Amino acid sequence: xxxxxxxxxxxxxxxxxxxxxxxxxxxxxxxxxxxxxxxxxxxxxxxxxxxxxxxxxxxxxxxxxxxxxxxxxxxxxxxxxxxxxxxxxxxxxxxxxxxxxxxxxxxxxxxxxxxxxxxxxxxxxxxxxxxxxxxxxxxxxxxxxxxxxxxxxxxxxxxxxxxxxxxxxxxxxxxxxxxxxxxxxxxxxxxxxxxxxxxxxxxxxxxxxxxxxxxxxxxxxxxxxxxxxxxxxxxxxxxxxxxxxxxxxxxxxxxxxxxxxxxxxxxxxxxxxxxxxxxxxxxxxxxxxxxxxxxxxxxxxxxxxxx
Numbered sequence: 001x002x003x004x005x006x007x008x009x010x011x012x013x014x015x016x017x018x019x020x021x022x023x024x025x026x027x028x029x030x031x032x033x034x035x036x037x038x039x040x041x042x043x044x045x046x047x048x049x050x051x052x053x054x055x056x057x058x059x060x061x062x063x064x065x066x067x068x069x070x071x072x073x074x075x076x077x078x079x080x081x082x083x084x085x086x087x088x089x090x091x092x093x094x095x096x097x098x099x100x101x102x103x104x105x106x107x108x109x110x111x112x113x114x115x116x117x118x119x120x121x122x123x124x125x126x127x128x129x130x131x132x133x134x135x136x137x138x139x140x141x142x143x144x145x146x147x148x149x150x151x152x153x154x155x156x157x158x159x160x161x162x163x164x165x166x167x168x169x170x171x172x173x174x175x176x177x178x179x180x181x182x183x184x185x186x187x188x189x190x191x192x193x194x195x196x197x198x199x200x201x202x203x204x205x206x207x208x209x210x211x212x213x214x215x216x217x218x219x220x221x222x223x224x225x226x227x228x229x230x231x232x233x234x235x236x237x238x239x240x241x242x243x244x245x246x247x248x249x250x251x252x253x254x255x256x257x258x259x260x261x262x263x264x265x266x267x268x269x270x271x272x273x274x275x276x277x278x279x280x281x282x283x284x285x286x287x288x289x290x291x292x293x294x295x296x297x298x299x300x301x302x303x304x305x306x307x
Contacts, residue, residue, distance in 0.1 A: 088223035091230055099212045102246050106205045109249055113202040116253070120195050120260055127191060127267060130184035183270040190263030197256035201249050208246045215242075250307065254290070261286065 215233055218226050237243075261283040269276030293305045 084223040084227065088226045091227065095216060095230070095234075098243075099216060102212060102243060103209060106209055106246060106249065109253060110202055110205050113198050113205070113253055116257065116260075117195060117198045117202075120191060120198065123260075123264075123267075124188070124191050124195065127184070127187050131180045131188055133178035181270070183266055187263045187267045187270070190259045190266070194256045194259035194263065197252055197259065201252040201256065204245065204252075205249055208242065208249070211237075211242050258287070 215237055218229050220226060220229065265276060265280050265283055268279045294307065297303045297306045
């Protein structure tokens with residue numbers, strides 16, 4: 001038996017139009033390069049045309065040719081210090097601000113102490129003379145004694161008789177040692193003490209300024225070294241109460257001012273009673289206001305009268 005032969009499919013006739021369209025599709029595929037190849041070739045050109053320091057607009061071109069929003073782009077500021085340098089600069093700024101405030105207070109205090117000492121010295125020049133005997137008064141007593149002796153001369157038989165003695169009050173005054181008045185002693189004690197307190201304030205003010213300057217003095221330019229030096233000095237600065245000593249200096253100056261006012265009351269009282277009655281209420285008013293302004297912040301935390 002013969003095997004059956006497969007049925008043959010007759011060939012489909014090709015029209016001229018379909019043959020032309022197939023040929024045009026093949027030619028377009030051959031002439032057009034792949035899309036990814038064009039992107040890879042154009043990417044170096046884009047990177048060469050855009051400079052390194054160019055600003056980023058609202059969108060940035062990605063390697064795949066797509067746009068990325070600006071929020072996804074991170075900027076690095078090369079001019080700002082970072083790491084140890086930033087920490088050293090921050091700590092340095094904090095220390096300088098704190099030291100600057102203390103130095104400004106001390107400078108103001110030194111100016112006031114200098115002016116106060118100059119004014120007080122003018123009063124002391126006048127008051128210290130009352131502690132020593134007055135030469136003009138002694139000369140006046142001597143002249144009175146001479147005048148009394150010459151008045152007691154008598155002519156007896158052509159001879160001068162000077163046997164009469166001067167009055168006892170003149171003799172007693174000339175023979176007694178000099179004793180300053182109690183008011184003069186009080187005034188000079190108070191004013192000299194005030195001057196000493198003022199000079200002590202100025203002296204310690206200069207010392208504190210030198211201590212603070214030494215605290216900030218760092219010659220090593222390395223940030224880590226500056227931080228180590230600061231870590232070594234700052235705890236000791238707090239332990240030895242340098243800022244507390246600076247805060248006590250205005251109190252010493254106020255004590256000097258109070259002593260001067262008390263001595264001024266005694267001085268004006270010794271000069272004239274009415275002048276003393278005028279100066280005493282003024283000084284008492286100053287003392288009362290100063291005490292109130294100092295005590296109020298203790299009871300009222302929001303009170304601005306803080307020193």
